[in-house]
Amino acid sequence: xxxxxxxxxxxxxxxxxxxxxxTQSFDRVERGRYLSVLSDCAGCHTAPGGASFAGGLALxxxxxxxxxxxxxxxxxTGIGNMTDDEFVAALHEGRGHxxxxxxxxxxxxxxxxxxxxxxxxxxxxxxxxxxxxxxxVSNQLPFPFNIRLVMLGWNWINFLPGRYQPNPxxxxxxxxxxxxxxxxxxxxxxxxPKTLLGGDKNATPLAGATLQGWFAPDITTDGHxxxxxxxxxxxxxxxxxxxxxxxxxxxxxxxxISHSTSQMTDADIAAIATYLKDSGTGGNAAxxxxxxxxxxxxxxGAAIYKDNCAACHRDSGIGDAGLFxxxxxxxxxxxxxxxxxxxxxxxxxxxxxxxxxxxxxAMPAFDWRLNDxxxxxxxxxxxxxxxxxAAAVPASAVADQxxxxxxxx
Numbered sequence: 001x002x003x004x005x006x007x008x009x010x011x012x013x014x015x016x017x018x019x020x021x022x023t024q025s026f027d028r029v030e031r032g033r034y035l036s037v038l039s040d041c042a043g044c045h046t047a048p049g050g051a052s053f054a055g056g057l058a059l060x061x062x063x064x065x066x067x068x069x070x071x072x073x074x075x076x077t078g079i080g081n082m083t084d085d086e087f088v089a090a091l092h093e094g095r096g097h098x099x100x101x102x103x104x105x106x107x108x109x110x111x112x113x114x115x116x117x118x119x120x121x122x123x124x125x126x127x128x129x130x131x132x133x134x135x136x137v138s139n140q141l142p143f144p145f146n147i148r149l150v151m152l153g154w155n156w157i158n159f160l161p162g163r164y165q166p167n168p169x170x171x172x173x174x175x176x177x178x179x180x181x182x183x184x185x186x187x188x189x190x191x192x193p194k195t196l197l198g199g200d201k202n203a204t205p206l207a208g209a210t211l212q213g214w215f216a217p218d219i220t221t222d223g224h225x226x227x228x229x230x231x232x233x234x235x236x237x238x239x240x241x242x243x244x245x246x247x248x249x250x251x252x253x254x255x256x257i258s259h260s261t262s263q264m265t266d267a268d269i270a271a272i273a274t275y276l277k278d279s280g281t282g283g284n285a286a287x288x289x290x291x292x293x294x295x296x297x298x299x300x301g302a303a304i305y306k307d308n309c310a311a312c313h314r315d316s317g318i319g320d321a322g323l324f325x326x327x328x329x330x331x332x333x334x335x336x337x338x339x340x341x342x343x344x345x346x347x348x349x350x351x352x353x354x355x356x357x358x359x360x361x362a363m364p365a366f367d368w369r370l371n372d373x374x375x376x377x378x379x380x381x382x383x384x385x386x387x388x389x390a391a392a393v394p395a396s397a398v399a400d401q402x403x404x405x406x407x408x409x
Contacts, residue, residue, distance in 0.1 A: 023124055032125025035118055038184040038268070039111070040260035044068045054078075054132040059105050060212050060408075062198065064141035066105045074131035087123045088116060093161055094151065101151040103139075104159075104198065110186035113164040113179070158199030170278075177275025180268060185260070190216040190252065205281050208335055213404055214251045215339040217332050220282025224389075225331050227276055235273035239264070241356030247325045247332055248361065251340065254352030262354045290389040291380065297392055301381025304374055308366065309382075317386040323361050328386030338393045341379050342401040345370070367405075372398040 036042070045068045047056035055070035073080040079087070082097045089095045094108040102108060111119070139146055164183055166175045181187045193201040193209045201207075208218040208225070220226040227235060234244045239261040242249035249257050261269065291298055306315070313319045317328035327333055333341065343349075346367040353360030366375070376395040383390035 032121035043259040054134040055136040101148040107186040107189040113183035177271035215337040222282035232273040242352035243357040248351035250349040291384040301377040304378040334390040
């Protein structure tokens with residue numbers, strides 16, 4: 001009897017050891033690593049100059065500042081004491097270690113669509129990272145937002161947990177793209193308009209939203225402001241290299257391309273492109289009328305453009321592919337919110353550098369050269385020339401952006 005129990009116990013022990021080893025097999029860990037790339041974990045959880053995944057990157061939200069936590073397996077300052085089930089709950093339900101409520105800056109409203117096996121594979125990968133002792137105070141929100149229990153109400157209003165359900169009417173590639181966009185890549189976290197409470201406006205997914213002083217553009221099928229005029233190859237090239245014949249990636253999107261999309265497989269990028277070209281979002285809204293060429297703003301803007309912009313972007317607005325973005329027919333130029341344009345003109349920017357487009361050209365800042373009215377005029381001109389059509393930019397919007405940028409560390 002004792003021998004049988006001992007043999008049974010040994011068999012169970014060996015089975016358990018084999019199961020534990022299987023969860024940490026090379027293939028599973030590698031799949032988890034790739035899923036962390038799809039999820040852009042490094043983009044938020046690695047501070048400039050800091051150790052990978054050790055946290056410390058500040059995220060400014062409309063409600064205050066949050067700092068991305070340490071997600072290395074350090075037991076004191078990371079997630080080393082988090083159980084596997086807690087890790088799943090964090091991504092699927094927004095509940096961290098010991099049930100602590102998380103804020104949706106950690107995009108669990110999107111990660112909830114990931115399969116549990118994918119989430120557990122990610123856990124297998126994070127377990128292999130080198131532990132980094134880096135204590136981070138994540139919650140720096142003012143009262144009452146710093147009280148995590150308020151997330152109970154927020155979740156009740158804004159959060160719908162549940163896994164992605166494939167659309168049987170669509171191809172396997174389309175469903176793969178939809179899974180990535182809606183789940184791990186959490187594209188809607190930046191590109192879907194937000195309510196006053198910071199929840200997604202689900203009636204207008206991917207239609208563009210403000211983000212840390214930038215406007216994440218419309219990526220619906222709309223041909224005027226979205227990606228409706230882009231081909232699948234255009235989308236794939238942009239996601240893989242950060243550059244195509246329409247534009248160059250900079251700002252927060254350059255980080256997403258550097259840490260995530262440029263490292264995705266060609267098959268997954270093709271799947272994303274297939275989905276975005278047939279996402280069922282957007283449509284073809286009526287294009288507004290362009291401002292008259294003889295209006296005061298257009299005449300002033302034309303003169304400023306000639307003196308400051310035409311050397312690179314050309315009189316025709318066609319730019320120079322791979323170096324200076326095309327302004328004529330640019331969906332980014334014609335967005336509802338000109339915040340990104342004002343940001344770029346005032347403070348300048350540098351395009352992302354990738355293996356496929358290594359140059360990473362830069363645009364200088366013009367805040368020292370142009371006042372608010374002049375910036376507003378040249379942006380109004382750009383938004384209404386060469387077939388473009390968009391609302392005039394008020395000087396007050398540029399002034400607000402200038403003030404906001406001055407406060408940015």
